[in-house]
Amino acid sequence: MSGNADIYHEMIVDYSRNPINYGEIENHDVTFHDSNPLCGDSIDIDMKIDDNKVTDIKFHGKGCAICMACSSVLTEITKGKTLDEARAIEKNDVLSELGLEHLQAVRIKCALLSLKVLKSALYTYIGKNLEDASDVDKLKEEAANLY
């Protein structure tokens, strides 16, 4: 096995079998759902937010090993971060954690779906709950243009 199939290393396979932060948060402060129309990957993210800090985050849905592993890593990175820090998470923060920096174009949407959902969830929360919602539009655009 070589080339593109190299992405299926131990960590990816393990995360796909035993995802971290998988599930739902009953009394969440914000939830968001999105899917990839081409492949049918589908992810929901629930967050608990206290004092502008993501105190709990869980995801659930269906997806390939890449999608599941990236969702695990992303939720792990996000937990405990302030809203500003969470907003600043970039795609390479997730991809590099799993050695997926050179993922082929056709699979990048699998890897970044959960980040898109996270950004959308953040703008939903910010738009609803904060007085200073001036750059919600910017965040919205960023989520839409992620891949």
Place this chain on the structure above:
Amino acid sequence: MQSTESLFENIRKDFPILQRTVRDNKKLVYLDNASTTQKPNQVIDSITDYYQNHNANIHRAVYALAEEATEAYEATRDKIANFINIQNRQEIIFVRGTTEAINLVAYAWGRPHISEGDIVVTTEYEHHSNIVPWQLVTQEKRAKLEYIRMDDNGELILDDLDKYLATGKVKLVTFSLMSNVLGTITNAEAIIEKCKAAGVLTLIDGAQAVPHMKVDIEKLGCDFFAFSGHKMLGPTGIGVLWVRKSVLETMVPFHGGGDMIREVHKYETTWNDLPYKFEAGTPNIADVVGLGSAIDYLTKIGMDNIREHEIELTKYAMEKLSEVKGLHIYGTKDMSKRGGVISFNFADVHPHDVAQIIDEEGIAVRSGHHCAQVLMERLNVAATSRASFYIYNTKEDIDILVNSLKIVARVFKL
């Protein structure tokens, strides 16, 4: 007569793309034929020859080239008539593909004929192209869209059809002759008989059937029939809609423009004769010529031989795949009811991961929902992997597929 086996042995050399390697110098094992097929030299050459020697616009000018181009374009219409047994060539309309054909029917027949409270019946195993156009027109007209359900064997539950026909509200029953996911061959005769008795029109999506088996429109007795060129060795961007003349005469134009008119005045227009009323603008002449060559090629092999070859391959693949531990195949095991399409899932591994790992071995299979999300919901899966066969596939291709699944099993520790 040549034996079928030697007939198919020689086919591969006609397909230049099958001579190339992919990824790490691997033989290309192309198993995505339900999506699109590869093209033989005969088809590619006919398109080149058209552009090199005969290119001109059709139905207009009087010079030599225009005459040749028109002849070549119209010759394909006659080839189609012979190929699927259509008595009247005026009933054959060239379109971009099956999707455009069904949209044309939904717009040009559906909008004038479907009213509030009417019902359009489709099935749970349709491609999105035979669902979405009907959602659009039934929503606009406040009509209803109903589904014939599918049983666990992947076959339609025709009692559902009886139930809807009994309402007296059904205007159209629309179904594919072969499922693009499960390969189920629809019992079209039974559906059409019921519809005829109820005075209801029928549309057949023949995209998966026409490339793989003998189709006889006259015998079927439906009212609309659609198929695509690119799934039967022909080029992309060309397809066919056939409509029974008595129905075609009740339809409004789909696109307005050149070639579809008889006389245009400032505020009114009269329409051209059939089928030109439905072929506005300069058509895809070169690809119509290419489709004609594809029909010649398939006719030479013989559709019954193709069906036999695919039954043989599918049977072999079902046997071999059934031996893979943890692999689940969807749909019927009865070969008389199944075409050369096998959808499967491998343990808990997502189809995208399966497809990517075996791609490294040179294998092209489709993974995803196959434009059939209603069916995916019915099967309660997000996606499947799908292998689909055609004339140039061999048992060796299937052996390579089955062996590659061992790599998937190793990576995912199955």
